[in-house]
Amino acid sequence: MNLLNIYLSFAKVGLFTFGGGYAMLPLIESDIIQKRGWLSMAEFANIVGIAEVTPGPIAVNSATFVGYKLAGIVGGLVATLGVITPSVVIVLTLAALIQKYAQTTMLGRIKAGMRPAVAGLIAAAAISVARVSIVEPRSVAVAAVAAVMTFVARINPILVLAACGILGAIIFS
């Protein structure tokens, strides 16, 4: 298990993670745990739990944690760089292409189709979080507080998250 291997393994995970961080978990499981045997399932479950309750993308958190466990701080950095490399390369390529063809009718049409779809996708993301998190009276109450803060008081989302975290710590403990 050298640093290059760590980098390449996580680059592969990053390359095949479509549609949000959770999509990468089975990839880590098959590649890092089963194929390479770098971690046990129990350690991995613990890592996922931590990645979920810490800031940042789950993919990045998991990579940092696994890399750190394998090879210390350098390992954590290498794994994290690995997991973001494919995204960075692909997004930069797309961004450059879009800038180049910005004024063409074809790109205008593509964007006209994509834009409404994005609104639908983000709405779907909201529903999928709501389905698992707004499930009983206390969570409905928190959602109501968040809704008033967001839609009526128009408070910064960072403060909404912080306030609801504190509220949760009080009413769910």
Add this chain to the structure above:
Amino acid sequence: MDSRQAAGAKDLGNEIEVKDSSGSPGTAPASLWDMFWTFFRIGAFTIGGGYVMVPLIQKDVVDRKGWVDKDDFVDVLAIAQTAPGPIAVNTSVYIGYVLRGFAGAAVSVAGCIIPSIIIIMIIASVFDHLSSLNVVQAAFAGIRPAVAVLVASAAIKLGKPVVRSAGEVAIAVAAFVMVSFLKISPALVVVLAALAGLMAGVGGDSA
């Protein structure tokens, strides 16, 4: 698209603008340090799943800083969901690149991931049972409903300027149904919507 044109005229200028070559879509030029710090803040508060950065970026980058306008932000999200990798990383790279080229992409993505890296390494080295702490779980039971609300507000806000005509409503609803009920990958949905736009010319790109 008369109605849209009228509604958007005050802040969008012209209808098919993109990050055109000459420039910054926003009002103020973005300094690299400002970009790093903005994405650092966003990275530090992207808790409870990657999509929560959508309202965070919307607030800071679109509303407050004016670095990216509303329509362009929707395009950024389309790309972020089509490319592999975390949506937060993809979004920061794209916005960073549009604002300040490669250096901009580098500082934005660094800002976005450095909070995670620091926090995870601290946890990994001193305490790796954080997630089993009751108070942490309780806080997250409060954060997740808030995330749902914030992401819903982001969807409404970004949908307003881009979901107006019947064709646009149809695409938005179809995308929602495909992801929510048919469990189709968002990346595939974006590609299908792009194809639909290409074939139908919905939305009147040049009208």
